[in-house]
Amino acid sequence: xxxxxxxxxxxxxxxxxxxxxxxxxxxxxxxxxxxxxxxxxxxxxxxxxxxxxxxxxxxxxxxxxxxxxxxxxxxxxxxxxxxxxxxxxxxxxxxxxxxxxxxxxxxxxxxxxxxxxxxxxxxxxxxxxxxxxxxxxxxxxxxxxxxxxxxxxxxxxxxxxxxxxxxxxxxxxxxxxxxxxxxxxxxxxxxxxxxxxxxxxxxxxxxxxxxxxxxxxxxxxxxxxxxxxxxxxxxxxxxxxxxxxxxxxxxxxxxxx
Amino acid sequence: xxxxxxxxxxxxxxxxxxxxxxxxxxxxxxxxxxxxxxxxxxxxxxxxxxxxxxxxxxxxxxxxxxxxxxxxxxxxxxxxxxxxxxxxxxxxxxxxxxxxxxxxxxxxxxxxxxxxxxxxxxxxxxxxxxxxxxxxxxxxxxxxxxxxxxxxxxxxxxxxxxxxxxxxxxxxxxxxxxxxxxxxxxxxxxxxxxxxxxxxxxxxxxxxxxxxxxxxxxxxxxxxxxxxxxxxxxxxxxxxxxxxxxxxxxxxxxxxx
Numbered sequence: 001x002x003x004x005x006x007x008x009x010x011x012x013x014x015x016x017x018x019x020x021x022x023x024x025x026x027x028x029x030x031x032x033x034x035x036x037x038x039x040x041x042x043x044x045x046x047x048x049x050x051x052x053x054x055x056x057x058x059x060x061x062x063x064x065x066x067x068x069x070x071x072x073x074x075x076x077x078x079x080x081x082x083x084x085x086x087x088x089x090x091x092x093x094x095x096x097x098x099x100x101x102x103x104x105x106x107x108x109x110x111x112x113x114x115x116x117x118x119x120x121x122x123x124x125x126x127x128x129x130x131x132x133x134x135x136x137x138x139x140x141x142x143x144x145x146x147x148x149x150x151x152x153x154x155x156x157x158x159x160x161x162x163x164x165x166x167x168x169x170x171x172x173x174x175x176x177x178x179x180x181x182x183x184x185x186x187x188x189x190x191x192x193x194x195x196x197x198x199x200x201x202x203x204x205x206x207x208x209x210x211x212x213x214x215x216x217x218x219x220x221x222x223x224x225x226x227x228x229x230x231x232x233x234x235x236x237x238x239x240x241x242x243x244x245x246x247x248x249x250x251x252x253x254x255x256x257x
Numbered sequence: 258x259x260x261x262x263x264x265x266x267x268x269x270x271x272x273x274x275x276x277x278x279x280x281x282x283x284x285x286x287x288x289x290x291x292x293x294x295x296x297x298x299x300x301x302x303x304x305x306x307x308x309x310x311x312x313x314x315x316x317x318x319x320x321x322x323x324x325x326x327x328x329x330x331x332x333x334x335x336x337x338x339x340x341x342x343x344x345x346x347x348x349x350x351x352x353x354x355x356x357x358x359x360x361x362x363x364x365x366x367x368x369x370x371x372x373x374x375x376x377x378x379x380x381x382x383x384x385x386x387x388x389x390x391x392x393x394x395x396x397x398x399x400x401x402x403x404x405x406x407x408x409x410x411x412x413x414x415x416x417x418x419x420x421x422x423x424x425x426x427x428x429x430x431x432x433x434x435x436x437x438x439x440x441x442x443x444x445x446x447x448x449x450x451x452x453x454x455x456x457x458x459x460x461x462x463x464x465x466x467x468x469x470x471x472x473x474x475x476x477x478x479x480x481x482x483x484x485x486x487x488x489x490x491x492x493x494x495x496x497x498x499x500x501x502x503x504x505x506x507x508x509x510x511x512x513x514x
Contacts (some may be wrong), residue, residue, distance in 0.1 A: 030486065094316060122379060126497070126498060129494070129498075130494065132490070132491050133487040133491040134488060135488035146260040156495075158493075163490055228390075230389055230391075231389065233389070233420060234389050235392040235415075236415075237501075238383045238387070240384060241386075241497065242496070245505045248485065251486070252452050
């Protein structure tokens, strides 16, 4: 059992939790908790390393075994070491180091989302979770958007990382992937209301940050802007709310066809 | 200028930031930043106390003056004291102590929201912000829901506190306020899809926490449950996303009439 926070594996996990560059360099990220670990198992994602506490070993030994069967090395750690490794204040007693999944977008996309400089990890996590619920086929992130493998994003996305290709690219590269699709930019007060847009064709929706709005580059390739009508006195919506309202309307319209 | 964190006013602000009981006992809460302070001024909310840094005094002296004109005592504080008083890691240099607004729901409600044991302050803040954007006339919170005057809720709600009556009550009291309205409970997989419900009548929507779902008490007075259809493999949505999707559909339907 690892009881020291200066153990090299513990140090490596802490670095992966904290540093985007380390995640990128090693091609690894971290999930916490039984719920996400079960997703990793069903996705057959080969964990490199699993750390767990005695409480988890007693409560869910099968899960640890399944992770080991997929190739993970597993080590029991003290509660104190788990707390040092966890990104949360109340660790769930289990974490796994996983390879960052492939980021090749499928051909012939029918529905894509672009997160344009979304810097808040909670918002991006919620956006990814919603994207999965709606059946978005690829999410593109441009520079200025928070790392999707940041622990807070992973936590908020509730497993979306296993289901949707998440592609980090320069904006100009993202535009190439969107070629042939109707690109719509969500903007406060501009264009038709989101429920008057024809979402029947292959399309991509661009969600910008609340602070900056959408960038000019993406606007230049867009078919148009669309907005969410709001009651008097309201200036804007949370970015994850704007994404959800538009995406579920697309799902509703397509379901009716 | 206050330069010591042991100053009694500073101590009082810190207590109000941290302790729900202190906010309740004193009937006060705290807003941070120029945006919310401007809302307080337009709402003519008589701040009790304003703390500001030199940077704010130089940059926006008019705002401090307007707050003083509404009756606030104002004190310049050092950056260090502001950091000690602020709930955020990057304080905006201005905070104001305000009376908690009246919580009497208007008569003849046409659209109400019930937050049923929503414990996450970020979620409740986003829900309140969305409720304002949609024109919800009252938000009811039952025991188990986080304090709406918690600093994280206030930050996320972006001024909704000035526009919507927010009523904290026992569930049985909330039910009395909803008398005569169609009460719909958002639940995973139950009832008709949210877009097949007739939202034309006065109605209330109940949003439960992701962990617990809606409580039996509210379910017992409901006209029915409604759900948001989701793509395969998705178990649930963030509570603030579920609220937004349903509320904006209500707004869309009512706008069409």
